[in-house]
Every structure is written in structure tokens, then in C-alpha cells.
Amino acid sequence: MATPDDGVYMMVRLVILAELVAIAAAFAMPESLQGWVLISLALATAALILAIFLSPSSLGLAKLIRPGLVVVLAAPALWMALQSVPMPISKLGNPIWVTASATLNERLADRITVDTMATMFSLVQYCAVLAAALITAVVALDRYRAAQLLHILLSTATIVTAMWFGREITGVAGPDGSTVAVLGVLLSCATAIRAVDQLLRRSRPGAIALAPLPALSAAIIAMIVCMAALLIRANSTAVVAVLLGSEILLSVFAVRRWFPGLWGRAGVLATATIVFIATATVLPFRTNTDLTIVLSTSSQAATERVLQDVAPAGSGAGASTLLLPIYQDAGAGDSPERPTAAATIAIDMGWAFLCALAIAALLCASFLVRRALSRAYDYVFPALGAGALIAATILAFSDHGVLSLGASLLLAALLGLAFGQSLSGAGRDAVSSEPKASSDQTADQTPAPRRTLTSASVAIWPRVSLMVLGIVLIVQAAWMALPERYFGARSSLPSVLSTAAVWPDATSKPVSLAAAREDLWIRGASKFTRDSALAANEQRTAPPMSSDEFARALRSSPLRGDIWLLLAATSKHSSPQSSTAAMLRMSYYTAPNDLDLLPLRVSIALAADATVREPDLRELIKRDVNLVVRHRPALKPALVTAYRSASADGKVYFEGLLSELDPTFLDQVYARSSGRRSR
Known part of the structure; x- marks a missing residue:
């Protein structure tokens, strides 16, 4: 008993x-x-x-x-x-x-x-x-x-x-x-x-x-x-x-x-x-x-x-x-x-x-x-x-x-x-x-x-x-479990990345956020790295995240340089160039040494004439290009891609930078760009 x-x-x-x-x-x-x-x-x-x-x-x-x-x-x-x-x-x-x-x-x-x-x-x-x-x-x-x-x-x-x-x-x-x-x-x-x-x-x-x-x-x-x-x-x-x-x-x-x-x-x-x-x-x-x-x-x-x-x-x-x-x-x-x-x-x-x-x-x-x-x-x-x-x-x-x-x-x-x-x-x-x-x-x-x-x-x-x-x-x-159960499908960034830019190493930037809980998984375990094929699959199955959802994440974590960059990428066609430049500037200030962000950041910076004309952003772009040339030569193909999509002023400024930093690589940029146009 x-x-x-x-x-x-x-x-x-x-x-x-x-x-x-x-x-x-x-x-x-x-x-x-x-x-x-x-x-x-x-x-x-x-x-x-x-x-x-x-x-x-x-x-x-x-x-x-x-x-x-x-x-x-x-x-x-x-x-x-x-x-x-x-x-x-x-x-x-x-x-x-x-x-x-x-x-x-x-x-x-x-x-x-x-x-x-x-x-x-x-x-x-x-x-x-x-x-x-x-x-x-x-x-x-x-x-x-x-x-x-x-x-x-x-x-x-x-x-x-x-x-x-x-x-x-x-x-x-x-x-x-x-x-x-x-x-x-x-x-x-x-x-x-x-x-x-x-x-x-x-x-x-x-x-x-x-x-x-x-x-x-x-x-x-x-x-x-x-x-x-x-x-x-x-x-x-x-x-x-x-x-x-x-x-x-x-x-x-x-x-x-x-x-x-x-x-x-x-x-x-x-x-x-x-x-x-x-x-x-x-x-x-x-x-x-x-x-x-x-x-x-x-x-x-x-x-x-x-x-x-x-x-x-x-x-x-x-x-x-x-x-x-x-x-x-x-x-x-x-x-x-x-x-x-x-x-x-x-x-x-x-x-x-x-x-x-x-x-x-x-x-x-x-x-x-x-x-x-x-x-x-x-x-x-x-x-x-x-x-x-x-x-x-x-x-x-x-x-x-x-x-x-x-x-x-x-x-x-x-x-x-x-x-x-x-x-x-x-x-x-x-x-x-x-x-x-x-x-x-x-x-x-x-x-x-x-x-x-x-x-x-x-x-x-x-x-x-x-x-x-x-x-x-x-x-x-x-608080931690419910967003993953009911809103986890919305926390997919590869679809945004695929529409904004492709990372040079064929992988997406390991970023994570949950729009429903304002960047809940930034500190959690949803950090991931996906290849481009998986990104394409998710683009077909998951709706792309809007700039409002990125902004919601930044309201709780304004030091996220990667999210500032993605916000600038998604809003560059729908917002004034001055607003995009401000978001880009925040990305530079909050993630100045994240080399994985350089390809997309340089691409966005060179694509707008207003961005290239601002003196402080010109210095920041120069710093990024210098980092790629001197510390990450594997990212040089991304600079070629950025040059192709650059504006007229952006191309002129970029050519001046490479002529000073690496004239040999500038010749390669000309050759690859002209070869792509001829094809």
C-alpha cells in the first residue's frame, strides 16, 4: 500500500x-x-x-x-x-x-x-x-x-x-x-x-x-x-x-x-x-x-x-x-x-x-x-x-x-x-x-x-x-516556442537574397530573423547557411520578406549591419536614393569589418549615382574595395559583378579605385565585362 x-x-x-x-x-x-x-x-x-x-x-x-x-x-x-x-x-x-x-x-x-x-x-x-x-x-x-x-x-x-x-x-x-x-x-x-x-x-x-x-x-x-x-x-x-x-x-x-x-x-x-x-x-x-x-x-x-x-x-x-x-x-x-x-x-x-x-x-x-x-x-x-x-x-x-x-x-x-x-x-x-x-x-x-x-x-x-x-x-x-510553431515559415531570407544579389561563393549570407517576433532567432538557433539551389527552392515555396519586416527586426536590434544592408537592397527601387544611402551608411557603421557583406554592399553602393557622390560613402566604398583586393581575393569576382551593375558615376569611381589599388585586376574587370557583353 x-x-x-x-x-x-x-x-x-x-x-x-x-x-x-x-x-x-x-x-x-x-x-x-x-x-x-x-x-x-x-x-x-x-x-x-x-x-x-x-x-x-x-x-x-x-x-x-x-x-x-x-x-x-x-x-x-x-x-x-x-x-x-x-x-x-x-x-x-x-x-x-x-x-x-x-x-x-x-x-x-x-x-x-x-x-x-x-x-x-x-x-x-x-x-x-x-x-x-x-x-x-x-x-x-x-x-x-x-x-x-x-x-x-x-x-x-x-x-x-x-x-x-x-x-x-x-x-x-x-x-x-x-x-x-x-x-x-x-x-x-x-x-x-x-x-x-x-x-x-x-x-x-x-x-x-x-x-x-x-x-x-x-x-x-x-x-x-x-x-x-x-x-x-x-x-x-x-x-x-x-x-x-x-x-x-x-x-x-x-x-x-x-x-x-x-x-x-x-x-x-x-x-x-x-x-x-x-x-x-x-x-x-x-x-x-x-x-x-x-x-x-x-x-x-x-x-x-x-x-x-x-x-x-x-x-x-x-x-x-x-x-x-x-x-x-x-x-x-x-x-x-x-x-x-x-x-x-x-x-x-x-x-x-x-x-x-x-x-x-x-x-x-x-x-x-x-x-x-x-x-x-x-x-x-x-x-x-x-x-x-x-x-x-x-x-x-x-x-x-x-x-x-x-x-x-x-x-x-x-x-x-x-x-x-x-x-x-x-x-x-x-x-x-x-x-x-x-x-x-x-x-x-x-x-x-x-x-x-x-x-x-x-x-x-x-x-x-x-x-x-x-x-x-x-x-x-x-515566448520562444510559439513563433517557431506558427510563424517560422516567414523567417526565410534566401528568397530576399536571391532577388537582391547572389553571394560570390554561391552561398547565402547566414542571416536569420523572425518577423513575427522582431528578430527572435537572431539570438537563437536559426542561424544557417544555405546553398543557391536551396535558396531557389525556398523562393518558390516561401513568400519574399518585405522591407517592413526587415524594419521590424531593426526596431529591436539596430546594430544588425546585415539587416540594414538587406533593407537597403529591398528598398533601393521603392525608396528615394537618399534613404537607401542612409541605410547603406548604417550597414557600414554597424558592420564595418564583416567581409561577407562586402559583395552586396559594394554592388548597392555603386548602383546609385547619389551614393557615389557623397564623400563619406566614397571613403567607405574605397575601404571595402581595398579589403577585397588585399584580404579577400576570393571575392574579386563579386567586384566584377558589382561593376557590371554600377551606374555611370559608379563605374568611373570604381575604375579610379582599381587603377590605384590593383591595375592588373582592373584589366581583368574590363576583359570579363567586355566578354560578357560580346556574348
Whole structure:
């Protein structure tokens, strides 16, 4: 006969499964819109299950999710939302909106962000990360569940690191795997310490009946895999981050096992501080550079230029991906620059937000260390959270991996585990169906007296918070999924490209937008490259997109140089030449170094006499032609095509440019053009 405890047991297992599915989807489909939808739905299911079926009278839950904590956690989401809403004062917004308004000849609301859809997708990711942390914290209130979560997270990190290591050997791995490897080492270290502690306590009554030897063996194997991946990649910053994070775990272990007194604790902490400082000096600091990229080993020239121009309020969450190509040198598109996580946060959210986040990370690490030192047995979990925070903070100034979807969800789950087990008596107060040998009064240093909640509002607050978060995740999933289901057929650009121009390499420019959701898939997974045959097929089956639909996308993302160019191409026959020139100018300013845009851009620029006569556009055309001649000779046939369709003034100006840059190629242009006319 089923008991209420069996129902709770099944619900908790379903919650853990939903969170595991979300983390797995984040690593398996990081650039897929379907993956984002699956992650939101899985986490929403877990949050709603906890909100509905978990007892609201749980003292541990009410102690964990306090109103003040909820306000602090909601602050980044509120700031992202504020960046996306129209500003009451025009000077508070980014100047790009004023320029776009003048070009489109319509009033656009001034906003802090330069791309509302990018900011909204960043908000989606933050809500998913927040949900993963809170769900894990609630489940980890029970000590037995916390141990299960520790093993699940360790297995996940090890598998992901092994896969990343395999791709690294073949040369196709990205830089984000080092963050997961660091977390894997810390998780294995915590698992090993917990297993050793169990072996030392086996003779004591009241210990949890878990087999320590298999856990210790698995931890050693996982540590070997993760450390091998870090050492072979020769990422010195990640190795130092691992050492510093592991030092916190080992220091807490030494204090709890051998130096429990005040003087012993002071001695261990003093020694750990000295070792910590000595290890930190090994970090490869860069000199004469911005603080946010001080530990980066890759080129960050464009990032430094963006940081010099960043506004105090930031440029909008997710905006760095659009700003960096503008500041990159010509021809850098084949190896795009990846800013560090700290630089990305400073660009997107502002310097004040970055400083507040760094201070909050250090304060949370101090809190977790203090809580670990006050526990007698479950000190491993808060110590693990403190070590992970220190390591993640160091990695944030080294690479971008901390902000990747999979790594951020894994880190959030780890921190939720740490904070869930940082409360004394959490396991006793949480709802669980697992057998316990004893209460936390035998495990914690100081027995926690039983207390009852005196306020119904305090008891209901965690339930309401989880339910609101679950509803928000469902709304986000619907926002991402519905346009693809009902309006996805309208997001086809090859038909427009086939009527505007043909790219010289017989492929269409990888551009994407959804007219029904104003450039929804620009940040999603609908980026594609189609050949000319597929473009012709889509031209017969999909209606061409109008200039109004391109303009709609630009109302949310005015920094899209490719869309400005397509708008100029579709409107050059229906709009005044001055309007086409303004759109073309915006394409030059927002995508100056995108070499894939050069063929169509030069063709449009040379086709109108009014465009060629403007001095600033003449210089921009000269720059594009120079880039093709000197950096992309494979695009020279596109210049021949542009010359054939050029106006009279355009041909004269183009001939003058080639006679200065490459007279030999000018003779080839004459020969190919005359040969085509003779045929």
C-alpha cells in the first residue's frame, strides 16, 4: 500500500530528473532554440512541483528562501528588464536608437540596451540559472538528497569534461570546457573528503549508511579525468583556480578533523591564507591592460576598445556579441574574439554591476566558509560552494566559460547544493522519505532547538517564490516556442537574397530573423547557411520578406549591419536614393569589418549615382574595395559583378579605385565585362 512518504519520494525524484534533463540539454544543445525551450520547461516543472507538493510548514525552506534573499536574487533580472524598457529621458538611452530613428524615419523609443532580443535571451538564461540554484537548494535541505545531488553533479561534470577532452584532442573543442573541468575537480575533491570522513566515522553511531569506498574510487577517477584535461590544455589560470578552490576544502577539512579549537582554527586559516596568496602570485597577470581581461591569454584588442566606450549603465545584457565585431579589425571574422566573463558583464551590465557581483561572490564565499566551520559533519557542502565561488571568480577574469549556458547551470546547481546544506538542522526540517540514522543534533556542532513559524506569510513566501519562478519559465518557453510553431515559415531570407544579389561563393549570407517576433532567432538557433539551389527552392515555396519586416527586426536590434544592408537592397527601387544611402551608411557603421557583406554592399553602393557622390560613402566604398583586393581575393569576382551593375558615376569611381589599388585586376574587370557583353 502506497504511503504519503512514497509520493513525496517520487516527487523529489521527478524534480531531480527534471533538473538533470535541463543541465544535459544545456550541454547537448547550447545553441538550439529547442534546447532553450526544453530547459525552461524542465526547470519550470521542477519549480512548480516543489511549490505545490512541498510542505509550506518546512522550517528549513522558510529559513532558506527569505524575502530579502529573493529581492537580491531578483535584482539582476529587474536590471535587465529596465535596460529593455523605454527610457523617460532620451539621454539615458543608447545613441544608436536616435540614429536608427532618423534612418528609418520613425520614432523609436530610447533604451539602454542596443538589442532588446539579446537582453531578453540573457534574461531567459538568468531565470533558468536562478531556478536551477533554488531547486537544488530546496532538494538539498535533506542530507541524503544532498549526497545524491553531489554524486549526480560529479558524474555530469566528469562526463562533460571527458567529452570536451576528446574534442580537444581532435582540435574541435571550445574554451568553455575548462570551467566544467574545474568544477569537476572541486566536486571530486569534495566527494573524496566526504568519503574519507565517512571512513573515519564508521565506528561512530549515527553515521549515514553510505558506502564510502565506491564513492572514493569514483572521486579519484573523476579527479584524474578532469585534471588531465586541464593539464593537457595547459591552462595555467584554471589550474591555479582549482588549487585555490581545493585549498578551501582541505583547510576546512583540517579544521573540522584535527584543529577544532580557536587557536587551531586560527593557525590553519593563517597557513591557508599564506598559501593562498603564494599560489595567487603564480597567475599569469597581464600588464597595461583592463582589469577585466588581466588573466586572459588570448588577444583582447577589440574588447579593450569596447570597454573604453562602455556606458556606466552598460550596453544591455547580451550586447557584447554585437559590439565586438564592430570594434574588431578587418578580417577577424574567421576567428572571432571571445571576451572574458568579467569583461562581458562590464560591457553588458555596467562597471557598478560587475563590482557588486564580485563583492557579493566574496561575501557569499566568506559566509559559506563560516557555515562550514560551524558544522560537524556536513561541512563539505558549504566548503565546496566557497571553493567554487573563488574558482569561478578567478576564471571570470580569464575566459568566457562561466557565462556559457551549461557551465552556468552546473555552477548554479553546485551553489544551490552548498547553500541548501549550509543551514543547521536543514535535513530535519525538510520533507524527506529517506531513512535517517539520526538527526542533525548528532552531526552539527551545536544542536538546533526546534522552532515553529509564527507568521503564515513567512511560511508561504518560499512556495509563492517558486511558483512565480515556474510561471515565468513557462511564459519564457512559450515566448520562444510559439513563433517557431506558427510563424517560422516567414523567417526565410534566401528568397530576399536571391532577388537582391547572389553571394560570390554561391552561398547565402547566414542571416536569420523572425518577423513575427522582431528578430527572435537572431539570438537563437536559426542561424544557417544555405546553398543557391536551396535558396531557389525556398523562393518558390516561401513568400519574399518585405522591407517592413526587415524594419521590424531593426526596431529591436539596430546594430544588425546585415539587416540594414538587406533593407537597403529591398528598398533601393521603392525608396528615394537618399534613404537607401542612409541605410547603406548604417550597414557600414554597424558592420564595418564583416567581409561577407562586402559583395552586396559594394554592388548597392555603386548602383546609385547619389551614393557615389557623397564623400563619406566614397571613403567607405574605397575601404571595402581595398579589403577585397588585399584580404579577400576570393571575392574579386563579386567586384566584377558589382561593376557590371554600377551606374555611370559608379563605374568611373570604381575604375579610379582599381587603377590605384590593383591595375592588373582592373584589366581583368574590363576583359570579363567586355566578354560578357560580346556574348
